[in-house]
Amino acid sequence: MIEILPEEIDRQMDWISSISDKEGKGTTRLLYSESWVKAQNSLKELFEKDGMKVEFDEVGNMFATIEGSESPETIIASGSHVDTVVDGGRLDGQLGIMAAYMAMKALVDEYGQPKKSLRIVSMAEEEGSRFPYAFWGSKNIFGIAKKEDVENISDNKEVPFETAMTEAGFGYLTGAPRFNNFDAFIELHIEQGNFLENSGKKVGIVNAIVGQKRYTVKLNGEANHAGTTLMKYRKDVVESYARIVTEVIDKANEIGDPLVVTFGHAEVTPNVVNVVPGEIEFSIDTRHTDQKALNEFAEYIEKVIQKHADAKGIQAELNLWMDEQPVPMDQEIVSVLENVCDQNGLNYQVMHSGAGHDSQIFAPRVPTAMIFVPSIKGISHNPEEHTEAVDIVQGVQALAEALKELAY
Missing domain, CATH: 3.40.630.10 (Zn peptidases)
Known part of the structure; x- marks a missing residue:
């Protein structure tokens, strides 16, 4: 040798x-x-x-x-x-x-x-x-x-x-x-x-x-007073974001290797302590070695986002800006x-x-x-x-x- x-x-x-x-x-x-x-x-x-x-x-x-x-x-x-x-x-x-x-x-x-x-x-x-x-x-x-x-x-x-x-x-x-x-x-x-x-x-x-799909997602809800807005009336985008993150990551763990998903960037507006957040923009990166499996998980992600947006009466905008096989x-x-x-x-x-x-x-x-x-x-x-x-x-x-x- x-x-x-x-x-x-x-x-x-x-x-x-x-x-x-x-x-x-x-x-x-x-x-x-x-x-x-x-x-x-x-x-x-x-x-x-x-x-x-x-x-x-x-x-x-x-x-x-x-x-x-x-x-x-x-x-x-x-x-x-x-x-x-x-x-x-x-x-x-x-x-x-x-x-x-x-x-x-x-x-x-x-x-x-x-x-x-x-x-x-x-x-x-x-x-x-x-x-x-x-x-x-x-x-x-x-x-x-x-x-x-x-x-x-x-x-x-x-x-x-x-x-x-x-x-x-x-x-x-x-x-x-x-x-x-x-x-x-x-x-x-x-x-x-x-x-x-x-x-x-x-x-x-x-x-x-691996193939990669990367999204930028924007959720548009309603900013409102943190003290006077009851929980049942809120269009809180951070709540929706948290539910999306939890559900998607739990599903990725259930599916297992080699699938990965990452929520890497999040920007909240207004980003202050006493206002219910009315807008959030965040990123999603998901990867897999199999194209069919990657496509299916991406479809799942999109459905989860829409489900939680609809549940709170907020709007969801998805931009799939990277789609590498x-x-x-x-x-x-x-x-x-x-x-x-x-x-x-x-x-x-x-x-x-x-x-x-x-x-x-x-x-x-x-x-x-x-x-x-x-x-x-x-x-x-x-x-x-x-x-x-x-x-x-x-x-x-x-x-x-x-x-x-x-x-x-």
Whole structure:
């Protein structure tokens, strides 16, 4: 089995995570920022030192290729996104890039040139942290990002998307995409949850990414005096909200895994102690790996909201603003990962991803799978995000062995 040293993982991750827009703990590397440009160029120098051919597409995705000896046109790829959230951790996204580099370098050092081409992908953006648009990198790889979606948006400092992009040296995709001819893609990522940690597993083989539905709901009742309005006459939106939350969460617990539902944001008007609240706006996020089950639960949510609104004589407005389908991973690539883990005695578990990843853009177009490594307490998008290097080793080994199986 390919040897991956924990100290090499730490060295690489300390290096790449130090390239940040902010000093101090955590990494902030937003799309087209100064540190983003520095990170992509620094990675380019690293990959070129190891003899890889490095190319950028129009928007700033980077591709580092080790040409195959027999079928160079067949490309087996791995990587992730180079951008971070504000005050992010040292692993999210960038671990996938560095894991691909360490796995491919170890393979070439041990076995020489692959028969098929190996390619590292450092994607421009996934997080949507600087501008209100996510998956700009992977969507451009496949030509599905739309210029009209970003040409009039700005960051929180009023810098237009187009200005930031051109100042970083990039522009819009013109013509057909040039780097989308992958034969397989494997993305390694921290779990961003605590399933692996709690189960004592070192490798998660992802067989599906959940579908998501997100609502903004507004309940309009009647604001009134908190002392003089009898309970039976109130159109209290907080009461209705509380009943909705309780009933929906109880039902989700009854149905069980992998269904989840979250009431994350609530804003009450007027938000004062002595007035019966007359309006509330709140969010609902629900996810499942099965489309039919997700649809059925969403219908249930809508019925519960309407039921409690009608019971109090209040109006309910529902806006379903996200409706993403579940994305299955390629069963053949999943099987390759299971086989190499079995053959090499790696401690793994087949599981689903409850978060979105670039792989969900790849999977409908390219045979794709994901590898998860544990996250301590499931903490992510936070400077406290951490996984000990010894707990990352098996994930990188699984990646290397799978790349060997596919490319050698």
